[in-house]
Amino acid sequence: MDTHKVVILEIDQDDQHFSYLASIDDALSQANLQVEMLQETIDSVNHLRPQCDKLDYILSACSGALCGVIDIFLVGKPGESPIGNITDKWFDNRVCDFAKICGWKGSKSGKDATSSAIGFLERHFGVPYDQRGAGDAGSMIYDLNPRNHHFKSLGHNPSLLGLFFSILDQFTNSSHFVSEGRLLELTDASKGFNLRGKTIPGKIWFGFVNWFAHLMSDVAGSSGGNTRGMGIPSPLWTWTNDVIALKAMLGIPVNEFDKDVNELALNLYENGFDFRFQTAQCIPVFINELIVRFFYSIRRLMKYYETTAKEERSFKKLWSACEPFTNPTVKRMLTVAHGTFCVVDAGDAVVRAFATGEGNFNALEFFLRLNVAGVGRFTICLYGEAKLAFHIHEAEKEAEFAHKQKRLTEYYIEGLKTLQVIYDDAEYLTFIDDLKNNDPIKGFSKTATLAQKRGVPDRQVLKSKEDIDNYFKIR
Numbered sequence: 001m002d003t004h005k006v007v008i009l010e011i012d013q014d015d016q017h018f019s020y021l022a023s024i025d026d027a028l029s030q031a032n033l034q035v036e037m038l039q040e041t042i043d044s045v046n047h048l049r050p051q052c053d054k055l056d057y058i059l060s061a062c063s064g065a066l067c068g069v070i071d072i073f074l075v076g077k078p079g080e081s082p083i084g085n086i087t088d089k090w091f092d093n094r095v096c097d098f099a100k101i102c103g104w105k106g107s108k109s110g111k112d113a114t115s116s117a118i119g120f121l122e123r124h125f126g127v128p129y130d131q132r133g134a135g136d137a138g139s140m141i142y143d144l145n146p147r148n149h150h151f152k153s154l155g156h157n158p159s160l161l162g163l164f165f166s167i168l169d170q171f172t173n174s175s176h177f178v179s180e181g182r183l184l185e186l187t188d189a190s191k192g193f194n195l196r197g198k199t200i201p202g203k204i205w206f207g208f209v210n211w212f213a214h215l216m217s218d219v220a221g222s223s224g225g226n227t228r229g230m231g232i233p234s235p236l237w238t239w240t241n242d243v244i245a246l247k248a249m250l251g252i253p254v255n256e257f258d259k260d261v262n263e264l265a266l267n268l269y270e271n272g273f274d275f276r277f278q279t280a281q282c283i284p285v286f287i288n289e290l291i292v293r294f295f296y297s298i299r300r301l302m303k304y305y306e307t308t309a310k311e312e313r314s315f316k317k318l319w320s321a322c323e324p325f326t327n328p329t330v331k332r333m334l335t336v337a338h339g340t341f342c343v344v345d346a347g348d349a350v351v352r353a354f355a356t357g358e359g360n361f362n363a364l365e366f367f368l369r370l371n372v373a374g375v376g377r378f379t380i381c382l383y384g385e386a387k388l389a390f391h392i393h394e395a396e397k398e399a400e401f402a403h404k405q406k407r408l409t410e411y412y413i414e415g416l417k418t419l420q421v422i423y424d425d426a427e428y429l430t431f432i433d434d435l436k437n438n439d440p441i442k443g444f445s446k447t448a449t450l451a452q453k454r455g456v457p458d459r460q461v462l463k464s465k466e467d468i469d470n471y472f473k474i475r
Helices: 024-048 054-075 082-101 110-124 160-172 200-218 239-250 256-270 275-307 315-322 328-356 363-369 372-422 431-436 440-453 465-472
Strands: 011-013 018-020 175-179 182-186
Touching: 024 372, 054 082, 054 275, 054 328, 082 110, 082 200, 082 275, 110 200, 160 175, 160 200, 160 239, 175 239, 182 239, 239 256, 256 363, 275 315, 275 328, 275 372, 328 363, 328 372
Parallel strands: none
Antiparallel strands: 011 018, 175 182
């Protein structure tokens, strides 16, 4: 049984007419271009996959372990934190700087300067929701006292919901608190309070200014305290207030889990876990981030200079090879580093929780020592890994389909090349001129070659003068 290869050049149709490739060369050119595009699709999967080697993983794990040790011994928990003492002093200075911007003329130094700056901000940016539960309207709220009123007062929470309730309270001269799983409101909270601004947008603006400036007055503690004082709550724990407030506003019952988590967050705050200590916890996490990105860049920089010829080097290529931000390899290294950091930190927190609980697990001690910023950063890394895995899965499906298309296109190219050989006959089509020039032997020789290219049976091809004479019956 004979087999024949059939090659059909591409034909496109639009509303008006058909179009087709004018030559085999055009078809080959377009097919080769399509193969290159399909290969790029196939190779794109490799660009999505992390290209970490063993040393990358080792360096990432070492960075995470080192920063975990820094967190254990230099951050620790509130009241026992060398880095926490530094961040407390830093916030004291920032409060003084902000007060000077707002017009404070204080010239004192140390704690007295901070207290003076806080007092200045409290006087100039008063709010109606600043009840402390000590001889004021806040005493009506159950268990409201100077140690917890910044946490329970929603206007003192550094969150979007805190901003909303701050402006609402300033418009209505009221106070909103979260206590024992309930959203409570005090009306006519501050005698003589009047929100500045003559228009609604103007009042909203001044409400925002009062909210931010009052938070700045409270971030370093109180003006009359001789100790560290109670700053504003950590934004990573005020969400427990937000959940209760939102459920109360929507008429959704608050369950026991919400209450227990909110009570835990309140206990953490009362034990010194505020915005300042949260900032201290961010420092080893940030150091971990810098070290990993530095390791990645340095190793790729060395590889770039080792593998790239001097005349081919450019800043653009260098940055593409070394930039430590968008590629999946450095993201995988960060996942390993932050994961190691969390394991070391959480392990220490668990050991100390059992040690202080005398055999029982002390949840308060655990969360006081657990670096919540590190856990949050590791969670973001895991989300990125899951997202990357999804993209790789989708890219693999596209690559598999592209691979099949590439094989079909290669078969098509193979057929085109065969067809190109068969019809590569420009030098043989001159046989007519040879016949006209009285050179029949040369002309018929070319026709024999053409016949062979066209697949004419060998017995029917005129190859010699004798075959020609017999064909034309020349005697």
